[in-house]
Amino acid sequence: MSGIYIHIPFCKQACHYCDFHFSTQLGKKEAMVKALQKEMELRKDEFQDELVETIYFGGGTPSVLTTAEINDLIKTVYANYTVAKSPEITLEANPDDLTEEKILELAQSPINRLSIGIQSFFDEDLKLMNRAHSSVQAIKSLSMATKYFNNISIDLIYGIPGMDNIRWKANIEKALSFKLPHISSYALTVEPKxxxxxxxxxxxxxxxxxxQAQEQFHILVDVLEANGFVNYEISNFGKDGFFSKNNTSYWQGKKYMGIGPSAHSFDGKHRGWNIRNNIKYIGALQIDKLPMDIETLTKKDRYNEYVMTGLRTIWGVSLKKIELDFGSTYIEHLKQHAQKYLQEHLLFVDEGKLLATKKGKFLVDGIASDLFMLNLK
Structure with missing residues (x-):
């Protein structure tokens, strides 16, 4: 199984915290859609033996596309790839784009999952982050979307300056009131530039x-788990049967193809990334050239990536897999460097898998980096 990620590099305005690749100039939107289609056509041989299980529109803000443009991109996938009978097809959307007319159009399209960028239900938080929508629009979009889609995820951000635990709990409770099957939640991070x-x-x-961010993360875990959610990956919480197939494929090391400027691809042995420039991306595809760089991952790279992704999930890091795939040097390194985190009850071993404890989850990226192999090829 594999997935296709389509990066839509446009936004109405720039969020203050965002360092993803996007442009607020929408004049090249039509040319971009054609370039995305061209890249899919040129790369079809990469997935000739693959069954595409997920199609994910990310960004940027994919909901700035018309439903016709979205449908054209999905048709291009079907025309060039073998797609599963019932694929998960996700569209990231902002509340201000989700008018009732737009939701109705999307409900009649192949899109079967919405990921809505709520971030907060409070205007003071939205203004600080320079979000394009208001709290009223957030609530209205969810009220309408839940009438037409049963598979909806929302994003929430914690650790926002000025947002105390009372407001954070109110955010979570408001999300729960819509009976959503999936919530993704991230700590606000301060990125350079x-x-x-x-x-x-x-x-x-x-x-x-x-x-405070760590405290709010633990509040999030406690409240959502008490309401039937599984924290299957550090930032992802799903009800049974509603784990994101797209997200899960990343964390389990499945193949995925990234289409669009700045999009990344992974096939288990190689990682590719497209140029982070809309004009150059479009220009390259107009002359049938792929604007992509590729690197071959070393054994050390693959080990480090497996540790990083595995520790973030409920599936953990298989000690048997480490030994079989990477050898005795790697398993001994892992056991030695994990020991102090086992003693501090930040990690534990269960049925041959190394996992983060509840206490260790928020710290898991730092822990993983300490388990990396640095001095081997």
């Missing part, structure tokens, strides 16, 4: 409080 980074440096916005 973003507006948020500059505002913090100038004292306009308070810096992110890591201790």
């Amino acid at each position: 973003t507006a948020l980074k500059k505002f913090i440096e100038r004292g306009i916005v308070d810096d992110v409080d890591d201790d």
